[in-house]
Amino acid sequence: MCVRLPNPKVTYGQTMKRLAVQDILNRKAKEHTKITALTAYDFPFARLVDQAGIDIVLVGDSVGMVCLGYETTSSVVMNEMIHHAKAVKRALRHALCVVDMPYGSYDDPATAVENAKRLVHEGGADAVKPEGGKRIARQISAMIKEGIQVMGHLGMTPQSVSKLGGYKVQGKTEQEGAQITSDAKTLEGLGVFSIVLECIPHSLGKHITESLRIPTIGIGAGPDTDGQVLVIHDLLGFQSSVHPRFVRRYADLDQMIRSAVSRYRDDVMSGAYPSMKESFS
Numbered sequence: 001m002c003v004r005l006p007n008p009k010v011t012y013g014q015t016m017k018r019l020a021v022q023d024i025l026n027r028k029a030k031e032h033t034k035i036t037a038l039t040a041y042d043f044p045f046a047r048l049v050d051q052a053g054i055d056i057v058l059v060g061d062s063v064g065m066v067c068l069g070y071e072t073t074s075s076v077v078m079n080e081m082i083h084h085a086k087a088v089k090r091a092l093r094h095a096l097c098v099v100d101m102p103y104g105s106y107d108d109p110a111t112a113v114e115n116a117k118r119l120v121h122e123g124g125a126d127a128v129k130p131e132g133g134k135r136i137a138r139q140i141s142a143m144i145k146e147g148i149q150v151m152g153h154l155g156m157t158p159q160s161v162s163k164l165g166g167y168k169v170q171g172k173t174e175q176e177g178a179q180i181t182s183d184a185k186t187l188e189g190l191g192v193f194s195i196v197l198e199c200i201p202h203s204l205g206k207h208i209t210e211s212l213r214i215p216t217i218g219i220g221a222g223p224d225t226d227g228q229v230l231v232i233h234d235l236l237g238f239q240s241s242v243h244p245r246f247v248r249r250y251a252d253l254d255q256m257i258r259s260a261v262s263r264y265r266d267d268v269m270s271g272a273y274p275s276m277k278e279s280f281s
């Protein structure tokens, strides 16, 4: 019989403070230190990211492409976001938990509030992240009025990938840059506590960051944003066929896992696994 051990009792992070939105705001306003963010979609990854001292764990709708095998993030639905958010939240002792609002879940203010509340109550989100600027101002405003913390997302917004003509750098022209800057100002005015800036020129990332009091979190937005976020699977070298320019790979887990699994397969085939030491008398 296979004996499954329960998850080890989490003892790390007991001296680490659980971060709140105000701590993230203070990083820019008072402490002048960078903000670190990473995605996680399940308990084991969230536990490791949290233990490493990352400030914000984002349950991104990238879960659809990274874990669920969808072609785009737009296929992800609310129940999937809640399922993954719950697993992540159970692991966190330190990081702020931000959960993406999936495509179609914030089409109007009432729907946005209803779904954001589900992400908070059922998923355990500390904050939610919809994509867009002025276009979704009424939805953002309604959520904030209900006391829900909101993170913005501008630039290359994957839920609008077909409208944007693909996964392309946004804000390259003066007009586009001015539009994204104006959207960022609008979001700040509405009360979002930070804004993800995705795939924009580094000069625009710097300009927007300097124009706002709230922190910017960049992904492909250059070194001058107040923080950085990456999809953890990119950083760890999963799915090696995708190499966005802004991703720095810190490991090659694709290769490591394939090699470990092949060795296991070879050992089973040859009878080298299990040994008597790995068997019960």
Ligand code: KIV
Binding pocket: 039, 058, 059, 060, 061, 062, 063, 100, 196, 198, 219, 229, 230, 231
């Ligand atoms: O879904 C996601 O992972 C995101 C990040 C890329 C910012 O929104």
